[in-house]
Amino acid sequence: xxxxxxxxxxxxxxxxxxxxxxxxxxxxxxxxxxxxxxxxxxxxxxxxxxxxxxxxxxxxxxxxxxxxxxxxxxxxxxxxxxxxxxxxxxxxxxxxxxxxxxxxxxxxxxxxxxxxxxxxxxxxxxxxxxxxxxxxxxxxxxxxxxxxxxxxxxxxxxxxxxxxxxxxxxxxxxxxxxxxxxxxxxxxxxxxxxxxxxxxxxxxxxxxxxxxxxxxxxxxxxxxxxxxxxxxxxxxxxxxxxxxxxxxxxxxxxxxxxxxxxxxxxxxxxxxxxxxxxxxxxxxxxxxxxxxxxxxxxxxxxxxxxxxxxxxxxxxxxxxxxxxxxxxxxxxxxxxxxxxxxxxxxxxxxxxxxxxxxxxx
Numbered sequence: 361x362x363x364x365x366x367x368x369x370x371x372x373x374x375x376x377x378x379x380x381x382x383x384x385x386x387x388x389x390x391x392x393x394x395x396x397x398x399x400x401x402x403x404x405x406x407x408x409x410x411x412x413x414x415x416x417x418x419x420x421x422x423x424x425x426x427x428x429x430x431x432x433x434x435x436x437x438x439x440x441x442x443x444x445x446x447x448x449x450x451x452x453x454x455x456x457x458x459x460x461x462x463x464x465x466x467x468x469x470x471x472x473x474x475x476x477x478x479x480x481x482x483x484x485x486x487x488x489x490x491x492x493x494x495x496x497x498x499x500x501x502x503x504x505x506x507x508x509x510x511x512x513x514x515x516x517x518x519x520x521x522x523x524x525x526x527x528x529x530x531x532x533x534x535x536x537x538x539x540x541x542x543x544x545x546x547x548x549x550x551x552x553x554x555x556x557x558x559x560x561x562x563x564x565x566x567x568x569x570x571x572x573x574x575x576x577x578x579x580x581x582x583x584x585x586x587x588x589x590x591x592x593x594x595x596x597x598x599x600x601x602x603x604x605x606x607x608x609x610x611x612x613x614x615x616x617x618x619x620x621x622x623x624x625x626x627x628x629x630x631x632x633x634x635x636x637x638x639x640x641x642x643x644x645x646x647x648x649x650x651x652x653x654x655x656x657x658x659x660x661x662x663x664x665x666x667x668x669x670x671x672x673x674x675x676x677x678x679x680x681x682x683x684x685x686x687x688x689x690x691x692x693x694x695x696x697x698x699x700x701x702x703x704x705x706x707x708x709x710x711x712x713x714x715x716x717x718x719x720x721x
Contacts, residue, residue: 543591543702547619551587554615555580568648569659571614579608586612586705593699595706598689598713602635605707606642609686612705613647613660616684623681624703626660629669630688636662639688666695673701689713 471477544551558575566572575583582596599605613626630636643649643660654660656672663669673683683701687694689709698704 544587544619548588550618551615552584554618555583555611558611566648568650568653569614569617570648571611571646572648573607573610573646575608575611579611582608583612583615587615592703593701594704595694595708598707598709600710600713602638602689603642605689606639607646609705610643610646612686613643613684616682616703620682624684625676625681626684626686627669627672628660628662628686628688629664629666629691630662631664631691633664635688635690636664666698670695670697673698677701 471480555575558571559577559580560574562572562574563570564572579599586592586594586596599608616624616626628636628639630639639662640654644651644653649660652658654662661672663672669685673685676683682703685698685701685704687698687704687706689707691706694704694706
């Protein structure tokens with residue numbers, strides 16, 4: 361043994377070079393340090409794996425060694441980004457909805473508040489002001505284009521006024537009889553003959569527009585005064601009732617028809633429908649007329665307003681026809697425009713007659 365060891369040692373010593381002994385020893389120490397580091401790192405890794413295995417009960421362990429079970433896959437970054445964008449969109453939509461509700465509430469508060477109402481009123485007033493300005497301009501232009509001419513109105517006093525004024529003065533001598541009016545002077549004979557015929561027995565079967573009743577002497581005297589003293593224009597005292605006045609007016613219409621033929625139209629003014637009905641029935645009975653004889657295009661027209669009657673009379677004169685105006689006793693006054701027409705008769709009622717007529721209405 362000793363010989364073998366000696367022989368080996370000798371052989372090794374002979375094989376190694378005398379200068380490389382120190383380098384060999386340094387290399388062996390470095391290799392030993394590396395081996396120790398590797399073993400230490402392996403033990404650290406093994407201890408960490410054992411800890412993971414102990415903390416995860418589902419991980420099986422066999423023979424002192426542990427195997428790591430992979431967990432669920434983590435979501436990708438695209439999924440995370442999409443989820444974040446959806447969340448931000450929902451948040452923005454919610455904020456937009458809240459702002460819209462707030463806007464509606466503010467508008468409602470503004471309309472209900474005084475400031476909002478004042479603003480709306482101001483806009484309406486401004487629009488009406490512009491419309492009114494335009495309308496006034498159009499009106500001014502229309503007025504400028506009109507020819508405004510004042511029509512002279514000639515009013516002749518009634519002979520009754522002269523008689524009343526003369527009766528108030530003390531008279532020393534008799535007042536002379538007024539002269540016959542020039543209007544009916546050429547037809548005096550025909551008028552007086554017709555009036556005398558009215559005093560006779562009535563002709564109940566006379567033709568239309570002929571008097572079918574008779575008059576008394578006072579009625580004839582009143583018509584004579586109206587024809588020859590007043591010239592067909594004036595007021596006469598009422599006969600005491602509307603039927604008596606209608607009878608007298610029927611005699612007047614019959615005579616005017618003999619004078620003017622179809623060139624005249626009778627216009628009756630009575631302020632109430634009941635009074636106009638009395639006139640219609642009375643004229644139908646006294647003159648033998650029908651319903652077709654009453655109307656705008658017929659011989660007799662009934663009016664409850666004076667302005668409409670005056671307008672109709674103006675149109676008749678423009679066509680060359682003569683209007684005969686009869687005014688009911690219930691009318692308290694005669695309108696001034698009526699006085700301009702050539703033929704009109706107004707019945708002047710007594711106070712007691714007016715009271716009876718008001719009681720009947």
